[in-house]
Amino acid sequence: MEFFLSKLNDREFESLSADIISDELDLTVEKFKAGRDGGVDGRFWIGKREGIIQCKHYWKTGYKGLISKLKKEEVDKVKKLNPIKYVFFTSIPLSRENKKEIVEIFSPFIKSESDVWGEDDINDFLSKKENQNIVEKNYKLWITSTQILDIVYNNAIKGRSESTLSEIKSNNERYVITNNHTKGTEILKNSNVIIISGEPGIGKTTLANNLALYYTANGFEFCDIEESISEAEAILRQKEKKKIVFYCDDFLGSNVYDAISNKRDSHIVKFINRIKKDDSKKFILTSRTNILAMAVSSSHRFQNEDLREDEFLLKIEDLSDLDKAKILYNHIYHSNLDNVYIDEIYKQKRYKQIIQHKNFNPRIIEFITNNKRISRIKSSEYWNYIVDKLDNPKEIWSNFFQYQIDDPVRVLTFLTVFNSGVIGESVLSKSYSFYKQNFKMNTGSTDSSFDAVRKLAIKSLLNRRKIGDRIYEYTLFNPSVSDFVLNAYLEDVDLVESVLKALGTRSSIDFLNSLKQNNRISRSIIREIQSELFRHFCDIKLIDRDWDYLVQLSCLDILNTRVVNSIEKFIIEISSYKEARGERLYELLELLIDFNGNVEIKDFSFVAGYIQYGSLDREDINKVVELIRKYDIKDEILFENLSDEVDSYIREVFADNKSSANLEPYIHSSYDHEHGEFVLDFDSGGIEHEMESILDTIISELDEKLLDYIEIDGADIIESIEIDQLVDDFISSYGEGYEEEFRGGYSSGGNSSCDIEAIFERN
The missing domain is CATH 3.40.50.300 (P-loop containing nucleotide triphosphate hydrolases)
Structure with missing residues (x-):
């Protein structure tokens, strides 16, 4: 039976060699992660003396290249190591004379020719029935x-x-x-x-x-x-x-x-x-x-x-960075790329940029390492070529998007892309219905209902995930979908206007604004779109308008006085609108604070309702304080509602922070000789002080003028802490082996970044 060692990359060949020697000598062989090895690809012990395995795949280079490498670099390494036994592996065929020469080069460390393994020796060993476990362990070797x-x-x-x-x-x-x-x-x-x-x-x-x-x-x-x-x-x-x-x-x-x-x-x-x-x-x-x-x-x-x-x-x-590193390395190794091209990937560890790129995809990796595709590209231009294909993977998406899906699925994708890549199901459904009713869309003879179309889009171009009780949102299946859509359709102004009208969300205007800021879209197109969207907004009933949407829309071009004046009129409408809708508090605050102009509001009681039915975060709280200060508001109901919401906010944030606090300095381990076990103890005073610091930090992030209007009972929050439970939760978060952690014997494992660098390290 013959095994094709050329199918293995050099890292896989090193692993195979270590397995062979471990079996042959009936010794445990230490394998080392890939990287600059100092002449050691595997190590074993004979008594207290060190034995060394060195591997040179070199099936591409041949015997002359191998010997040159050994004489120039490897001999000095071996002398420094001074092993009791030195075993050498190569994947190229060796004659008897070849083996003699290698033994002489490494004398006295290689004891005999049997410690020099060439292609035939490896094949003979693997062909024996008793060694099939090693063959099957190396999948690629076995399957080929x-x-x-x-x-x-x-x-x-x-x-x-x-x-x-x-x-x-x-x-x-x-x-x-x-x-x-x-x-x-x-x-x-x-x-x-x-x-x-x-x-x-x-x-x-x-x-x-x-x-x-x-x-x-x-x-x-x-x-x-x-x-x-x-x-x-x-x-x-x-x-x-x-x-x-x-x-x-x-x-x-x-x-x-x-x-x-x-x-x-x-x-x-x-x-x-x-x-x-x-x-x-x-x-x-x-x-x-x-x-x-x-x-x-x-x-x-x-x-x-x-x-x-x-x-x-x-x-x-689902692929780890280490998996991606192996995929990239394997493609480079078997690509037949000239070294001048490979050098461009290794330069300044650029391979990390490829591995961590948002559009990493095995097909793109195959594309950018295809020797035939880049034959006309200069090596100095190769890295720019790689970056371009990762940033703009048109050739991956164009055929699929344009010919393998129909208009309704495309529309759902457009709506998600222009809503900054994330959209709630209710918003997506409403936007899709609006688009379907008002703009041309070829639905063919298929079911074009939202429920039918979203099922087609899920997991091909969109992801659907649950974020609450019966609440779902959609994201792009891959970030490169957005890149493709923008590259292919951004200049279609009618399409962009249609999609943005259908959306009518702040996120869509934020996204449009980001395109403007990044010079992806011209100012003339922005003004054209803004005017069209403003006309559309004015046609919507007050109760259905997204207030903050109007604010963001005006920001696209702040010189549009028509938009700003309309916002001032809109604020007057809001102040007389008695139905409180808490989820719009932040939008209301932005309108009142940033676009007040000549607006005069005498009664701010309507704001209290928005606070009561809202769920305030830090920005909301600070905005409310700014509003109170700006208009010198004296409304007691507003203050009472604000106090309740601030208390809820602080307790919620504190609960999150206290559970993730590092309590290790306050937990101690001692050995109980009577019972023969380690006992954990903790400093309750130190932990309480740590909790007070966390609470002080949370409060310090709120507007300092807040305390002029409400009281914060920090002592009550601290007293509510159950220290014992807090310590138990912290210790249990370590899982098994937590005692070793507190004894100082715990190891967190390898460094993924170092492992990746090691794969690409050149010996």
Whole structure:
């Protein structure tokens, strides 16, 4: 059996070498994180003397490059280390003369030629049956071995399946095992069916490919199906007792309506249910989330069978920075990029900017490290090319957005983008209805109701999350959606005006203002949009107007006196409006304080109602104090309501801060010799003083004039603290091992940033 070591990157090769020596010598081998190693890739101990493993992958460089490196750099390192035993690994083939030369270079530390491992030695070791545990531990090595490839090839059902498997096998060297792979394998093991969904470029097909390879390598026949479930059903009947993994990339494709109108959904549901009940069968599907949502929303059969319970949604935020680092490193390693290009990524640790970029996406990483794509780009321009593709991933979204979704889904996306990327469900529903009634939108023959359309948009372009009892909000599935929309549609003034009219929110005007501040939109367009929105605002009844919206709208162009004068008239209307609406307190305060002009208000009792039914934060409280001072208000009801709300605010903020306070300096551990255990004690006076400091800080952030109008009983708040419970909560937050923490023996683990730097460290 032959193993293709070239499929491994240098970090993976080092890990394999350490596993081999650990097994060969029956010793524990310490592996070190990737990075500048000082000549040590692994360490073991013989008695009290240190043994060293050194690895040089060098399958790209060849023997001459290897020897040159050893003579120039590695010999001096070994002399300084002075190990009792030195074992050398390389992935290139070595002749007997080659081994002799390496032994001579490292004499007397390499004792014999058996301590020099080349490609053939590694293959011989891994081919032995007793060493299969090491092979299987290194997934990429195992899955690309000749034996497994033969199994995979022989298990491909002839025709398209054979071709698909061949393509899958040739593209898996860049694959990185992340938690998604483990989760996917577990789902298939337990339920036999997995529908992998996610945004374009997230890695749906790559994960599906490797799950299919895994099962095929473990004796399952591989069957690639497209949209014809009848084809899969026929194979199932023929091979009822065989182990089969069915594979369907891009489930239903863009022909979802055809599938449902022709009643194929019932066949799909029946087939999936059969697979779920048969552990000898597996079904792996990928689907664009909008297609899956569309299918479920359009098919009662899919809804009744809860098709989405088999969904495994891939999200970029589920990848740690370390996972992203491995993905990037693997792509660079196998990219065949010239060193001058790779240097641009390593320069000033720029790889961190890629890993932490909001638009990080495996497809973009593949795009920017594709040697053929950048062949015409100068190395000096390469970094700018990378930044541009990350900042403006048009080629990722354009086709999907323009051709794979319809107008209603696009409108929901526009509304979310222009509402600063976050929008409540009630606002989105209302805005969508307004847009649908007043502007041109091609709905086709499909259900264009809000409920139907939002289900299509969820998880393809939008996320929906619960933020309260029956309260939901929507965010963009990926920040790059906003980038694409702005790049593609911002100059369409009619569209932007339509979307902003439909929204009518402060957030939308804030977003427009940010575009102006960042010079993304011209002043002439801003004025045109502002005038149109102002005319629209004046047509709305007082009770339905968003007051602060008007304030923000005027800020787009403060020279628009027409808008400012209208705000003054609007304030007079508000003061005579008796229905208190607490959620509008801050908007009311801004209007009264910032745009009073020649307005005269004699009775401020209406403000008290807004305070009573509001939920004040620090800014609200300080604004109320500013209002009282500005107009010299004497209203006792207002003061009483303000006092109650300030007390509630302080207690709430204090509760949050006291539970997160660091009490470690006030908690002590001592050893009880009589009972043979550690005992924890605490300084209650010190903790109480810490609480007083926290309370003083909260109060100090409020307007100092506040105490001229109300009293704050800080002593009552402090007396309400249960010190014992506070300490118990603090200690329990450490979980298991908290005693070691207070004894000073606790270690918090590795530094993620250092681990990332180590991956990209050049030896």
